[in-house]
Amino acid sequence: MGLNNLRGRVAWIFKDENFDVDQIVGVKNIKIKDPAELGKLVLQAEDREFAQSVKPGDLLIGNHNFGYGHPHYPPMIGMRYLGISGVLAESFSPGYWRGEVAMGFPQVTCPGILQVVSRWDEIEVDWGTNKFRNLTTGVNLPIEPLSNGDSQMLEAGGLVGYLHARDNEEAVK
Amino acid sequence: MGYTIAEKILARVSEKETVCAGDEVLAKPDFVIAYDFPGYTDVIFKQMEEDFGIDKVAEPDRYALFIDHMVPATTTQEEEMHQLTRDWGAKNNVPVYERMGIGHQVAAELGYATPGAFVVHFDGHISQLGTFGALAIGVRRHLLEAFVKERIKFKVPETTRIDLTGTLQLGVTARDVFHHIVRVLGPRGCRGHVLELGGDTIDNMSLEGRQSITCLAMFTGAITAVINPDKKALAYIKDRARIVIDPLFSDSDAKYASRHEIDVSALEPIVVVPPSPADTRDISEVAGTEVHVGYLGSCASGRVEDLELAADVLEGHKVKAGFQLNVIPTSQEIMKIAAEKGIITRLINAGAFISSSSCDYCFGRIGVMRAGQRAVSTGTLNVRGRMGSPDSEIYIVNAAAVAAAAIEGRITDPRPYLKR
Numbered sequence: 184m185g186l187n188n189l190r191g192r193v194a195w196i197f198k199d200e201n202f203d204v205d206q207i208v209g210v211k212n213i214k215i216k217d218p219a220e221l222g223k224l225v226l227q228a229e230d231r232e233f234a235q236s237v238k239p240g241d242l243l244i245g246n247h248n249f250g251y252g253h254p255h256y257p258p259m260i261g262m263r264y265l266g267i268s269g270v271l272a273e274s275f276s277p278g279y280w281r282g283e284v285a286m287g288f289p290q291v292t293c294p295g296i297l298q299v300v301s302r303w304d305e306i307e308v309d310w311g312t313n314k315f316r317n318l319t320t321g322v323n324l325p326i327e328p329l330s331n332g333d334s335q336m337l338e339a340g341g342l343v344g345y346l347h348a349r350d351n352e353e354a355v356k
Numbered sequence: 357m358g359y360t361i362a363e364k365i366l367a368r369v370s371e372k373e374t375v376c377a378g379d380e381v382l383a384k385p386d387f388v389i390a391y392d393f394p395g396y397t398d399v400i401f402k403q404m405e406e407d408f409g410i411d412k413v414a415e416p417d418r419y420a421l422f423i424d425h426m427v428p429a430t431t432t433q434e435e436e437m438h439q440l441t442r443d444w445g446a447k448n449n450v451p452v453y454e455r456m457g458i459g460h461q462v463a464a465e466l467g468y469a470t471p472g473a474f475v476v477h478f479d480g481h482i483s484q485l486g487t488f489g490a491l492a493i494g495v496r497r498h499l500l501e502a503f504v505k506e507r508i509k510f511k512v513p514e515t516t517r518i519d520l521t522g523t524l525q526l527g528v529t530a531r532d533v534f535h536h537i538v539r540v541l542g543p544r545g546c547r548g549h550v551l552e553l554g555g556d557t558i559d560n561m562s563l564e565g566r567q568s569i570t571c572l573a574m575f576t577g578a579i580t581a582v583i584n585p586d587k588k589a590l591a592y593i594k595d596r597a598r599i600v601i602d603p604l605f606s607d608s609d610a611k612y613a614s615r616h617e618i619d620v621s622a623l624e625p626i627v628v629v630p631p632s633p634a635d636t637r638d639i640s641e642v643a644g645t646e647v648h649v650g651y652l653g654s655c656a657s658g659r660v661e662d663l664e665l666a667a668d669v670l671e672g673h674k675v676k677a678g679f680q681l682n683v684i685p686t687s688q689e690i691m692k693i694a695a696e697k698g699i700i701t702r703l704i705n706a707g708a709f710i711s712s713s714s715c716d717y718c719f720g721r722i723g724v725m726r727a728g729q730r731a732v733s734t735g736t737l738n739v740r741g742r743m744g745s746p747d748s749e750i751y752i753v754n755a756a757a758v759a760a761a762a763i764e765g766r767i768t769d770p771r772p773y774l775k776r
Contacts, residue, residue, distance in 0.1 A: 282496040
């Protein structure tokens with residue numbers, strides 16, 4: 184069993200380096216826990232139609248050091264509620280990465296990505312070949328392979344599933 | 357081929373002869389530390405039982421819990437949260453330390469910062485135990501792994517080495533050195549790496565100053581910071597260390613991702629301008645900005661030398677009418693030393709408001725600002741809404757600059773106040 188490839192449209196491009204994800208819902212909403220409510224709030228300051236225009240499978244694009252600052256979980260809980268299936272970025276802030284991978288939310292490091300995508304392009308991440316493909320333009324780029332630990336965690340749907348998988352693995356040994 | 361201290365610590369705790377950056381290991385943390393906080397400890401305790409059927413941790417001495425946020429409690433829910441933590445600790449024979457100060461500092465005081473130890477927490481500011489030659493890493497929700505498994509899967513990080521040289525001017529502190537490192541390397545200069553610090557500036561720096569720098573490692577993108585333990589660090593930990601480990605040190609031919617030498621002798625006090633922890637300016641660029649609140653404290657600053665420096669600046673002056681200067685020593689031990697040295701009295705005489713140690717000022721649980729207010733702060737972070745209204749602002753400065761701003765009601769260079 185391997186990771187399912189990601190395929191969807193580019194729902195949003197975060198152009199800023201060191202992007203603080205809390206801005207996605209706004210600091211004043213950062214304590215909200217309800218996924219449906221968060222889903223309505225994401226990117227409202229930038230695009231009031233965002234929630235209506237996203238389809239399940241769609242992906243987000245980020246610049247370097249995506250998730251820098253003091254990231255909280257609610258923004259991406261809202262994004263996942265809308266069906267966003269992962270984030271591709273030039274690079275990620277380690278704390279953000281660790282937190283979202285623990286939630287089972289795929290994060291893909293893809294140097295050069297920002298230059299080769301436009302909003303609503305159809306794109307794909309192939310974990311088997313570690314390739315990014317822009318299906319709209321035909322451009323391909325290599326992605327950075329996941330560590331075994333991260334790969335297993337995403338495959339298991341997050342931290343709890345991963346630890347259960349390790350229970351089984353250790354029981355077999 | 358040589359190894360870094362981080363590689364040596366991870367080799368030790370994964371029971372391997374050697375490991376190199378990039379290897380994935382199963383590492384057994386020497387200490388697993390957390391403070392009680394909704395969404396973290398309560399969730400971990402629940403998941404342990406409900407998802408994994410574990411009602412007790414196997415080796416309670418490896419665990420430590422701190423109650424340092426929401427202290428003192430202001431709602432019944434907060435006190436219930438604390439009680440949950442106390443009950444869990446009692447059931448598990450895991451120590452729960454409360455009302456002693458900010459856990460990251462108290463952990464050092466209590467000997468969890470053993471040189472050569474591998475320590476995990478969910479909070480990244482635990483990196484400051486690196487001051488004592490421990491490798492201490494904030495792993496966010498992955499901390500659950502350390503509660504339900506003996507070992508955690510961990511990728512050995514690369515190390516970026518920074519050597520700091522030169523003597524700091526009076527009124528320029530370790531805080532400024534850290535923010536200068538961010539300015540030089542950028543907010544992703546050490547992304548995913550261990551930040552290893554050395555050089556004559558570090559050698560001559562107090563442990564308190566080193567704690568300020570290692571505490572904030574995350575804002576360079578690093579996962580932690582570490583300093584090879586020297587006489588000062590080993591002397592501090594000697595009678596405190598909870599376990600016996602031979603201290604580990606980087607080899608002279610260790611392999612680093614990159615090495616940098618940074619001269620700090622000409623450094624002036626720095627201001628980190630809101631809302632980014634990476635927007636670093638010389639104080640001369642923002643001097644004159646009106647400010648209304650001063651916060652001197654946090655796990656990054658608020659130690660004896662910070663308090664003393666602020667008292668020196670305030671000597672013969674008063675906090676400006678209407679300005680709120682909140683001084684919160686980082687731990688009760690620090691409060692006690694500052695009291696014995698007369699520093700607390702000097703601060704009170706100048707008009708400072710002193711509170712017992714707590715994390716709560718730093719993240720806007722108490723002492724909050726309304727829209728339009730601006731703070732000078734030695735807290736860890738200046739993102740929007742951190743200390744109250746999303747429309748308030750936080751300017752991060754050193755302890756001396758907090759005190760100088762308290763006198764004038766505006767951001768100002770503290771150095772003239774120290775020349776007598």
